[in-house]
Amino acid sequence: MTAAVIRGDARALPLPDASVDLVVTSPPYFSLRDYGYAGQIGSESTPGEWLEALWACTAEWVRVLKPEGSLFVNLGDKYDSGTTAPRINPGTVKDGQGQGWHQGTPRVSLGQPKSLLGLPWRYAIGCMDRLGLILRAEVIWAKPNGLPESVTDRVRRAHEQVFHFTRQPRYYAAVDEIREPSGEYKTPGQGWIAKHSCPSDGNRVGRQQLATQNPLGKLPGSVWEIPSAPLQVPARLGVDHFAAFPPALVRPIVLGWSPPGVCTACAQGRRPVSAGEVYPTQKTHNGYTRGALFDRQYGFSEVPHRKVTTITGYACACGKEAMLNESVYRPERHISGPPSGGLPPTRPAIVLDPFGGTGTTALVASAYGRHAITVDLSAAYCRLAAWRVNDPGERARARAMPKPPPVPDGMEPLFTM
Secondary structure, three states, rough: EEEEEEEOOOOEOOOOOEEEEEEEEEEOOOOOOOOOOOOOOOOOHHHHHHHHHHHHHHHHHHHHEEEEEEEEEEEOOOEEEOOEEEEEEEEEEEEOOOOOOOOEEEEOOOOOOOOOOOOHHHHHHHHHHHHHEEEEEEEEOOOOOOOOOOOOOOOOOOEEEEEEEEEOOOOOOOOOHOOOOEEEEEEEOEEEOOOOOOOOOOOHOHHHHHHHHOOOOEEOEEEOOOOOOOOOOOHHHOOOOOOOOHHHHHHHHHHHHHHOOOEEOOOOOEEEEEEEEEOOOOOOOOOOOOHHHHHHHHHOOOOOEEEEEEEEEEOHHHHHHHHHHOOEOOOHHHHHHOOOOOOEEEOEEEEOOOOOOHHHHHHHHOOOEEEEEEOOOOOHHHHHHHHHHHHHHHHHHHHHOOOOOOOOOOEEEEEOO
16 A cells, blocks of 8 residues: 655644554654754653653644554653763754754653653653543563673563553454464474463363454464664665654554445444364374364364364444345455445545654554554655655565464464464
8 A cells, every 4th residue: 555754743733633543553652762953852851741742742743643543652661860961862863954962862850860750651641641542552572682881780671562552442453363373382292271360279270261252363462572683775775763652563453443444335344253163183193083082182072173263354334234145345356347146336534643664563554554654854854754664674674574483392283373
């Protein structure tokens, strides 16, 4: 799909009310980096001023967000340095937009030297109290390749927060798109074991534990271990960036909380529809069926089959009758015209990043069939984002799925998702 690159202010977006399906962004952190132009968010003299600026931005994002949309905001924290003496904080962008903090960044002091400021949570609580947003989740972005720190009396910080806000209790979500394998493995000679779901006493394992697992897989947890992604920028663009947003962090958000298509008739996002198919139970290497092994070891009755469930299509309120005729919308159909089964055509969902930076959100969203809008005050970052969303190599990397976790030695997967 397409991507629009706009040079503009996150506090005054050139977009109509309730026009965006999903907002995904990472605002500049407080007193961290000079991006080379005056008036930049993050250059405020106090954390309170920075928070006020972010809440003003967020109110603007809520204005353009649809009532059923979601807002994801990534933020990092900061320590109180215990002094207000300025320090030099070099910029990363050279686009001739004026001076940034040319006399040095003021250090932060709130009266408690060495204290973590708790800025992400201060922001999140303000979004609830001031803007009336619903905080649906806090995702921990764990960085296995985080930068080293020269401290000797505390742990190294290797994570950031990603907050999920909504405007109303009921909103668009398609978590079936991002479910993970349930973790069932078979161990040779020991029968079928449900990893992460068996109590220590194997005789107390109930079939109900397996039956309650969603056949499409388990929900993603609240801790996402994703390494920072290096970004190789062509020298002709004249842009350096030290903290590129990794596509792997944006991908599940785009797939899980923005529709693959928005119905032109009912204006609802199409949600995944799943169906199951029954297969005979396969035998293990020693000749016993899964059910027989469970009956022999744990007192279970035989299970003569297993059900494999997959996403077969997508439907909205207009598709209920069509679904009964087994003719649901499939995303590949709307490319060439209206889908079969009488369903109206769709238009792409709109994904916005008001602090677009290098354009990672727009890159991932457009690579997965959404219409992306990336906004940034920096002309240099707009040039970089325009390059990324149109570069074939970057688009291919945006769709590159991470490798699944290795199966433990001596085990083999029971189901594949």
